[in-house]
Each structure stands twice: as structure tokens, then as C-alpha cells.
Amino acid sequence: MLPENLTAIVARNETWTGLAATEPYEAGWAREAIVFVRALKAPKGPLPTARIEISADGMHWVAEGSEFALPAKENAVTFQRVAHFGAFLRVAAALPEGAEITVLVSLHLKA
Amino acid sequence: MTQLDDMRRAIREADPQLSRFDPLRRIICFDDFDRGMCGWTQLVGNYEITLDQMLPGYAQHTHAQLSTLPNWDFGSHGGVDGSYALKLATRAKRGARNVTLKRLTFRKAGPIRMECYFTFKPEATELQLMETDVRSFGFLYDLQVGDQHGAGGQRVMPHLRFLNAEDGKHLQKWQFKRKTTDIVPIGTVGKTISHYHLAPTDWEDLPGGEQRLCYNEIPTKINWHYLRFDFDLATMKATSFQVNDRSFDLSTFDSIRIPAMKNLWCMLNLCFFAETDTDKRAFAYLDSVCLSGDF
Numbered sequence: 293m294l295p296e297n298l299t300a301i302v303a304r305n306e307t308w309t310g311l312a313a314t315e316p317y318e319a320g321w322a323r324e325a326i327v328f329v330r331a332l333k334a335p336k337g338p339l340p341t342a343r344i345e346i347s348a349d350g351m352h353w354v355a356e357g358s359e360f361a362l363p364a365k366e367n368a369v370t371f372q373r374v375a376h377f378g379a380f381l382r383v384a385a386a387l388p389e390g391a392e393i394t395v396l397v398s399l400h401l402k403a
Numbered sequence: 404m405t406q407l408d409d410m411r412r413a414i415r416e417a418d419p420q421l422s423r424f425d426p427l428r429r430i431i432c433f434d435d436f437d438r439g440m441c442g443w444t445q446l447v448g449n450y451e452i453t454l455d456q457m458l459p460g461y462a463q464h465t466h467a468q469l470s471t472l473p474n475w476d477f478g479s480h481g482g483v484d485g486s487y488a489l490k491l492a493t494r495a496k497r498g499a500r501n502v503t504l505k506r507l508t509f510r511k512a513g514p515i516r517m518e519c520y521f522t523f524k525p526e527a528t529e530l531q532l533m534e535t536d537v538r539s540f541g542f543l544y545d546l547q548v549g550d551q552h553g554a555g556g557q558r559v560m561p562h563l564r565f566l567n568a569e570d571g572k573h574l575q576k577w578q579f580k581r582k583t584t585d586i587v588p589i590g591t592v593g594k595t596i597s598h599y600h601l602a603p604t605d606w607e608d609l610p611g612g613e614q615r616l617c618y619n620e621i622p623t624k625i626n627w628h629y630l631r632f633d634f635d636l637a638t639m640k641a642t643s644f645q646v647n648d649r650s651f652d653l654s655t656f657d658s659i660r661i662p663a664m665k666n667l668w669c670m671l672n673l674c675f676f677a678e679t680d681t682d683k684r685a686f687a688y689l690d691s692v693c694l695s696g697d698f
Contacts, residue, residue: 349475
């Protein structure tokens with residue numbers, strides 16, 4: 293059988309301000325992931341980098357170490373490759389006051 | 404029972420995976436999540452031109468997950484059989500809801516049977532029992548007659564949920580629903596409409612539908628429950644409903660019924676949903692789902 297391969301939309305048309313993160317996604321079966329972030333509207337204000345976070349239980353999170361830019365224009369896309377991440381994965385960002393981005397975040401996971 | 408029926412039953416009872424199910428003649432799908440997502444996806448709301456038009460009830464939905472039911476205190480729980488189950492998680496906001504579904508069509512308007520093993524728990528954010536944190540676990544079909552049905556054809560949506568708790572009260576009863584919200588246009592092109600059939604309003608108690616399910620003694624231990632729901636696509640009526648050792652009276656049960664829509668002929672969608680009653684995520688798990696039909 294072909295190995296599992298899944299596209300999961302984990303944030304759709306969500307507007308991020310302040311401390312923002314995708315919902316916890318459990319994918320311990322996956323050896324690798326690519327996270328894509330697309331801006332669905334023109335972002336406002338200075339955008340921080342986004343970071344990958346991992347967790348043992350889906351409740352307590354630590355930075356995995358990968359950071360990547362958030363898309364700066366409407367329909368622009370950024371991505372980050374991740375591997376060996378354990379069970380739970382999410383994308384987080386801390387937006388400064390006045391900054392705002394409406395995102396579509398997808399995880400592309402492979403066993 | 405014919406000789407073929409006897410042989411079919413013997414083969415299935417000898418198969419350790421199928422032996423815990425009692426399917427009708429044909430198995431439409433048998434989804435053991437050790438083989439992946441098996442076609443279970445997230446329910447996305449209708450939209451046109453912009454996602455902003457999606458009704459908020461649908462906008463909150465996220466994708467189901469392949470889960471080993473991992474817990475902070477003792478690790479992976481695992482499924483009924485094998486490592487994985489399908490996990491449906493709500494957001495951590497009181498009243499939040501999530502839905503996973505499988506989209507099919509039917510080839511004969513006759514009896515169908517859905518069987519599954521399910522369980523539910525809140526996210527274990529506290530060292531408390533939290534038995535009233537999950538509001539409900541439920542399921543529904545979204546069905547429509549075939550295109551040759553003629554006048555009076557309907558889209559029919561039987562819904563059942565186990566109302567575990569509401570406003571902190573431990574209610575533990577099965578409910579059904581006959582009403583959806585008003586159908587509203589989506590966008591301006593005139594091709595798309597939407598309604599929110601999972602709105603928290605209009606749930607009705609199933610007579611005799613109180614049931615105390617095994618919940619276990621801390622927030623991380625789960626026990627699996629057997630569920631079976633029989634429906635006849637010819638009459639568009641439910642015929643039988645069983646959970647664990649209890650069979651329920653469906654004499655007052657009915658479905659949401661609305662006029663047939665122009666592009667949903669022979670639709671056979673099966674959905675499961677979970678709702679949270681507090682600002683904690685509610686988790687519902689399935690392992691496995693067996694859908695069968697008499698054809």
C-alpha cells in the first residue's frame with residue numbers, strides 16, 4: 293500500500309492578531325510535513341516571522357526551531373519544511389499591535 | 404436465511420476485523436483508520452467568490468486527525484484494533500463544534516446500516532474528571548432521492564446526538580432533530596445557498612433515550628461504544644437504533660426534510676460531529692466505521 297499522504301487545512305480564513313496559532317494537529321504517523329501559509333487578504337502592519345511548534349500532548353508547546361516569513365501580499369505564499377516532529381504540530385506567530393493577517397494554512401504530511 | 408447468507412455470515416464472523424460488526428449484505432465501506440483517513444474529510448461550508456460568506460457554524464471546522472489517542476499521563480491509548488483511530492477535535496470555546504464526513508451516493512434506494520465504535524473525552528487540561536465538558540457526540544446522514552423520483556422528492560437529514568451535558572448539567576440522553584435554519588443565499592450569482600442544520604436549536608429528546616455510557620474515572624481513560632443505525636432509503640425513514648446493549652424506540656423519530664436540491668441526487672453523506680460545553684476542546688474518536696446496504 294502507498295504510504296499515507298494527507299493535506300489538512302488547519303486554518304481557513306482566520307484573521308491573526310496578537311498571539312496566534314493554528315489548532316493542534318496530531319500527525320505522529322507522518323515523517324515529514326510542509327506547512328504552507330497563504331494570505332487571503334492584504335496583510336496590515338509589520339509582519340513577524342512564524343514559527344513551528346511541537347508538543348508531547350497537544351497542550352504544552354515548545355518552539356521546534358524553524359522560523360519562516362509570513363506572506364507579505366494578498367495571495368502570496370510562504371512555506372516551511374519540517375521533519376521528525378513527534379506527534380503534535382502547529383504554526384504560531386506573535387503579531388505586534390496594528391499587524392493583522394488573514395491566512396489559509398495547510399499541512400502536507402507524508403508517512 | 405439462504406445458504407449464501409449463512410456462508411457470508413460465517414466468513415464475516417471468522418474475520419477478526421468484521422466480527423465485531425453485523426453488516427447487511429454488501430459492505431459499502433469499512434473504514435479502519437489504520438489504513439489512513441479512508442475518505443473522511445472536513446465539512447466545509449458553502450461560499451461564492453469569498454470565504455467570508457461561509458456561515459460561521461461551518462467556518463469553525465477543521466480537519467479530522469489520525470490519532471493514537473495520546474495522553475500526557477500514560478501515553479497512547481490506541482484504537483479498538485491497531486494503533487489509529489479517527490479523531491475529531493473542536494476548538495477550545497464553549498459551544499464550538501466540528502464535523503467530519505464521507506461523501507458518497509447510493510446505487511439502490513433500500514436499507515442501509517451504519518455501525519461504528521466511538522468514544523469521546525475533553526482535552527485533559529485539568530486534573531479533574533470533567534465528565535460534563537463534552538456537550539455532545541452525534542452523527543447524521545445527508546441524503547437525497549434519485550433524479551427520477553419525480554415531484555415531491557426530498558433532501559432528508561436524519562440527525563442523532565448523545566447530549567452528554569449542557570450548561571454544566573450531566574444529561575446523558577439521545578436527541579434528534581427535525582428542523583434546520585432558514586435557507587439563505589450565499590453570494591450574488593444565484594447558484595449557491597446554505598443552511599445550518601447543526602444549529603444548537605430544535606433538538607428533541609428521543610423518548611426513552613437516556614443512557615449512561617461508560618466514561619471511566621479520569622479524563623484520559625476512554626472506553627469504546629458500539630453504535631448501529633438503520634435507515635431505509637426507499638421510505639427515507641429510520642428503522643432501528645442501538646448503542647451498546649440498548650435499542651431505542653424510533654416511533655417519534657423523524658429527520659430534517661427539505662425540498663430536493665438541483666444538484667444533490669442520490670447523495671449519501673455520513674457525518675460525525677462533536678460539541679464542547681466549556682472552553683476546552685472536545686474530542687470524539689471513531690474506530691472503525693462500517694456502512695453496509697441491502698442490495
